[in-house]
Amino acid sequence: MNTAHRSRRLAATLLTAVLAGTGLTVAAAPAAHAATEAVAKLPISSYSAMAVDSVNERVYVADSNLSYYTNKGQVAVYDFRGVRLTTIITTEHVSGIALSADGGTLYTGERQYIRRYDTTTYQLVGSTVAYLDTCGRSLAFAGGALYHTTPYANSNSSASCAEAQTNLDSVDAANVLSRTGWNDYGKLQLEAGAGDRLVMGQPANAQAANPFLAVFDASGDTLVRTAGRRFADADGKGALSLRDMAVSPDGKKVAVADASAGTRLLNSDDLSDAATGYQPLPSGASASAVAFSGDGKYVARGASATGATPDLLLQPADPDDATAPLEFAFEGSLDGDWVAPRGLEWSADGSRLFAVTTNTAGNQYWLHIIQPPAVQYDTRFTGGLTHSPGQAVAGEPVSVRGKLEYDGPAPAEPLKVAATRTDAEGTHELGTVTVRSDGTFTVLDEPGLVGDATYTVSFLGDLTHRPATDVTHTVSVGKAPTSIALTAPEEASISAGGVEITGTFTAQGKALPERAVLKVERKDWLGSGVLSSVTVGADGTFTINDVPRTRWNTTYTVSWPGDDLHEASTAAATVYVRR
Known part of the structure; x- marks a missing residue:
């Protein structure tokens, strides 16, 4: 096999080349195909699960930390570039994690609770008491409910947990816990799929001579098993060494990472073997993970192998497509040694593959963010950015406009760009916006x-477009204007009760934290003086009543000093005063 080493950026070419010192091998591929990669060293010493939020472009990696029952857990949060944004510290060890269908809620499976975290603020928003878990849960969101396993063993040792009695429980949309009644031995694994499917798999263990896979319909109030299969060899011994499962985007296939048999491809309706399966993994590689891309075009097959033997294959999901896979061999301290079990997930649009790798000791982990092989075209921002209105003010809308040009055919789905604002308080994410057909946004x-x-x-690029160089634009944000309008009589009489002036105070931009207090000054031929201040009403109006001290012209000046976000304002009115 022709191979080429690489640094952080992968580019498989027709000819092989060696770039020393990186420890990763990539098989050669046509020049029109390329893969780019970013790698982050994970701050964990054990690994339990990964979840990808394609709505907010986040990756969540959970540290199981099961060595002692009082241990706290952590979930490291990354963006799609591999930059760690924060770490969620959980009160108990955290095992399985799952995302709601809209990406708004992260569920964590902890020792005694199912916790819910807001994916925008990363704050805890709710908890549901769960049955006690001593070995680590598997979570999956299907049919509008969160399903989770609850294994229980007297000891959390590997041997005890491998044979633990495990129940399948659920938390519904109202966050009510219930026990489904489905249970068996071993650390049962869950995977959700299209059409409200829920797949449950049983790793081989001493209590299960014939480990099983089962497919459930999760669309109703109770789970209905629609397919089941037990795996045993001719001697009746377990013949399924389960490491991971994945459901194809159309729901028709289930791929299984079987350490004893490679990547199995099954029909989801009855779990029979597909007419055509995937080619065997390279000699010496043992299946550890599997995942379909969100668009259904690709399948990623993870493995554990040593030396230059590939640990990751990216290839067409259609097993009848003979296109040679792109192969990665992780073999160094910069990359890990192989793909961890359940260590593969894709973004929904198939533009990113996320792979968790581990070292041979299983106490260090890496997150790889890979753009899959595809014909890729260049993109660029043209013309810079502009903004309106010309003078931006704090607390009022600003529109920032630009244009993204791309080579090649028009994308099947509109492209999206991501934006941030950096000010004196740091960098703020503004989310993604859709690029119009003419490239403007x-x-x-x-x-x-x-x-x-x-x-x-x-x-950030997609399956057919390379990332563009970022474009920046600085806007000078000023204070929002304020104004005072006065309505005063032309003449007033001291004997008839004095002067009454009404007015309106208006402040644009961000609402004031408290009602404005206006300063009132009076000036006549005897001199100037400050009258009692007036507080503006909730509707912005105010009234000034005064008994002048002398005849002739009297001028009333009303002012507000402004604040950190608003400009000062003033107004004056002159009244001719009679006796």
């Missing part, structure tokens, strides 16, 4: 601070 924002606000727009 508009980022809407409401800056909250006075001063410079720098907008950065990024395009």
Whole structure:
């Protein structure tokens, strides 16, 4: 096999080349195909699960930390570039994790609870008491409910947990816990799929001579098993060494990473072997993980292998497609040694593959973010960015506009760009916006601070488009204007009760934290003086009543000093005073 070593960026070419010192081998592929990669060293010493939020472009990696029952857990949060954004510390060891269908909630399976975290703030928003788990849960969101396993053993040792009695439980949309009644021995694994499918698999263990796979319909109030299969060799011994499962996007196939048999491809309706299966893994490689791309075009097959033997294959999901896979061999301290069990997930659009690798000791982990092999075209931002209105003010909308050009055919789905705003309080993510058919896009924002606000727009690429160089634009944000309008009589009489002036105070931008207090000054031929201040009403109006001290012209000046976000304002009215 022709191979080529690589650094952080992979580019398989027709000819092989060696770039020393990186420890990763990549098989040669046509020049029109390429893969790019970023690698992050994970801050964990054990691994339990990974979840990918394609809505917010986040990757969650959980540290099982099961060595002692009082251990806290952690979930490391990364963006699609491999930058760690935060770490969620859980009160108990965390095992399985899962995302709600809309990506708004992260569920964590802990020792005694199912916790819910907001994926925007990463804050805990709710907990559901669960049955006690001593070995680690598997979680999957299917049919509008969260399903989770509850293994229980007197000891959390590997041997005891491998043979633990495990129940399948659920938490419904109202966060009510229930026990489904399905149970068996061993650390049962869950995987959700299209059409409200839930797949449950049983790793081989001493209590299960014939380990099983089962497919459930999760669309109703109770789980209905639609397919089941037990695996045994001719001697009746377990013939399924389960490491991972994946359901194809159309729900028709189930791929199984079987350490004893490679990557099995099954029909989901009855779990029979597919007419055509995947080619065997390279000699010496043992299957550890499997995942379909969200668009159904590719399958990633992870393995544990040593030396230059590939640990990861990216290939067409259709087993009848004979296109040679792109192969990766992890063999060094910069990459890990092989793909961890359950260590593969894709973004929903298939533009990113996320792989967790581990070393041979199983106490260090790496997150690889890989763009799959595809014909890729260049992209670029043209013309820079502009904004409106010309003078931006704190607390009012600002539109930042630009244009993304791309080579090659029009994308099947509109491209999206991501934007951030950096100001005196740091960098704020503004989410993604859709690129119009003519390449233009508009980022809407409401800056909250006075001063410079720098907008950065990024395009991370997709299956057929390479990332574009980021474009930035700095906007000077000013204070929001305020105004005071007065209505005063032309003449007033001291004997008839004095002067009454009404007015309106208006402040644009961000709402004031408290009602404005206005300063009132009076000036006549005897001199100037400050009257009692007036507080503006909730509707912005106010009234000033005064008994002048002398005749002739009297001028009333009303002012507000402004604050950190609003300009000062003033207004005056002159009244001719009679006796």
